[in-house]
Amino acid sequence: MPKKKIIVKTKQTKTKTAKIKQAKTKATKTKKAKRLTPAKRLTPREKKIQEIKKKLIAWREAVLEEAEAALNELPGQTVFPDLGDQATAETERSFMLRLRGRERRLLKKIENAIERIEERIFGICDKCGKEIDVRRLEARPVTTMCIECKMQQEEEERLTEM
Numbered sequence: 001m002p003k004k005k006i007i008v009k010t011k012q013t014k015t016k017t018a019k020i021k022q023a024k025t026k027a028t029k030t031k032k033a034k035r036l037t038p039a040k041r042l043t044p045r046e047k048k049i050q051e052i053k054k055k056l057i058a059w060r061e062a063v064l065e066e067a068e069a070a071l072n073e074l075p076g077q078t079v080f081p082d083l084g085d086q087a088t089a090e091t092e093r094s095f096m097l098r099l100r101g102r103e104r105r106l107l108k109k110i111e112n113a114i115e116r117i118e119e120r121i122f123g124i125c126d127k128c129g130k131e132i133d134v135r136r137l138e139a140r141p142v143t144t145m146c147i148e149c150k151m152q153q154e155e156e157e158r159l160t161e162m
Contacts, residue, residue: 045123048134052141059141060110067103071098098143109142116144125149 003156011035080086116122123132127149145153 005124006090045131045134048138049117049122052137053114056114056117056141060107060114062101062111063107065102066091067107106142112144113142127153 030099080089123134123137124130125132126144128146130146132143132146135147136143141149
């Protein structure tokens with residue numbers, strides 16, 4: 001008579017088998033979760049927008065530093081004996097103040113662009129709602145209009161000036 005093989009399943013064998021199954025299930029779930037998380041994978045457009053955000057922040061810092069340096073150098077009201085010198089000094093002061101005003105408006109646009117990036121509405125045309133081409137965003141990161149809408153706006157401005 002042949003001997004029968006007796007397989008004895010012990011508690012340890014059952015536990016090891018269960019642990020292996022759990023590990024495989026957990027690994028599969030983790031892989032699926034990694035595939036499904038969109039935060040990890042950015043589209044090329046989103047990567048460009050993040051690069052633009054870094055440039056905007058650096059640009060903002062540079063403008064603020066220049067503005068601070070310019071305010072420290074801004075000549076005060078001085079009285080010159082010669083009226084020509086007085087007029088030149090006033091013209092220079094007026095010019096510097098006008099530049100500061102332009103920088104202030106630029107800073108507002110930069111801040112607005114950074115906020116739009118954080119709100120995930122950056123790169124969407126305010127007028128037509130279409131995506132603004134990435135090349136335009138790289139060239140003019142503070143823009144809020146696509147090239148077509150901006151050209152239309154400029155044409156309308158030219159017509160009203162005439």
